Amino acid sequence: DAKTTQPPSMDCAEGRAANLPCNHSTISGNEYVYWYRxxxxxxxxxxxxxxxxxxTNEMASLIITxxxxxxxxxxxxxxxxxxxxxxxxxxxxxxxxxxFGKGTRLHILP
Amino acid sequence: xxxxxxSPRYKITETGRQVTLMCHQTWSHSYMxxxxxxxxxxxxxxxxxxxxxxxxxxxxxxxxxxxRSKTENFPLTLESATRxxxxxxxxxxRQTSGAETQYFGPGTRLLVL
Numbered sequence: 001d002a003k004t005t006q007p008p009s010m011d012c013a014e015g016r017a018a019n020l021p022c023n024h025s026t027i028s029g030n031e032y033v034y035w036y037r038x039x040x041x042x043x044x045x046x047x048x049x050x051x052x053x054x055x056t057n058e059m060a061s062l063i064i065t066x067x068x069x070x071x072x073x074x075x076x077x078x079x080x081x082x083x084x085x086x087x088x089x090x091x092x093x094x095x096x097x098x099x100f101g102k103g104t105r106l107h108i109l110p
Numbered sequence: 111x112x113x114x115x116x117s118p119r120y121k122i123t124e125t126g127r128q129v130t131l132m133c134h135q136t137w138s139h140s141y142m143x144x145x146x147x148x149x150x151x152x153x154x155x156x157x158x159x160x161x162x163x164x165x166x167x168x169x170x171x172x173x174x175x176x177x178r179s180k181t182e183n184f185p186l187t188l189e190s191a192t193r194x195x196x197x198x199x200x201x202x203x204r205q206t207s208g209a210e211t212q213y214f215g216p217g218t219r220l221l222v223l
Contacts, residue, residue: 034211043200043214044153087152098212099169100145100153 003027004088009105018075020104022088025069031092033064035073037084044087047073083108116201116215124223129188131218133201141204142184143212144176146197153200159184191222
C-alpha cells in the first residue's frame, strides 16, 4: 500500500499558486518525499524530491513540515498545462521499488 | 537522445494469445520497471529488474513474464492474454544510486478482446 494520503482532486485558478498537500505520517527518517505528475495519456514525470529541507527547482517548490509527517507541493503560477494527476511518494533512495497511490487530480481553471 | 521508448504504442489482441511489450532505454540505467494503469487503480508495479538477469515481482505479477538479458531492454510478456489485462502499460528506468527518480516511457495501450 502507498504510504501517503492525498486529496483526490483540487481546483486552482490559472495564474495562482497551486498548493497540493500530502500526508505521510509513517515516514521513516531515511525516506525521501518525491513528487511526480502525469498529464493525460502520458507517462509520469518527475517533479521534485526532498528529505528534510525545503526544496525548489524550475518546476515547483516542496515544503516539508518539521516533523516530516506532511508536505506541500507548490506550483507558483499555475497554467492550464499544469492540469494533471500529482503523485506524492515516500521511499528510500536505494529502495528497489516505489508504490504509487491514486494521487491528486489538479484542475487549473481559466 | 531517445531516452526510454516502448513498442508497440497500441496493440489489440485476442484472449489466449501471447503478447510481448518492448521497452528500451539508452541511459544504461540499472533499474527498470513495468507498471500497469487502470481507471480507479492508479499505477501498479508488475515487475522490476535491478540489473541484467535480475528480476523481481511487484504488486500484480500474475499472468506476466519478464526477462532482462541486456541492460537496455526489458520486455514484458503476457503468455496467455486475458481481458483483465486490458490496460495502459508503462515502462520506467532509474539509476542505481542516489535519488529514486524514475523516467517513464510513453506507454503501450493494450486491448484484449
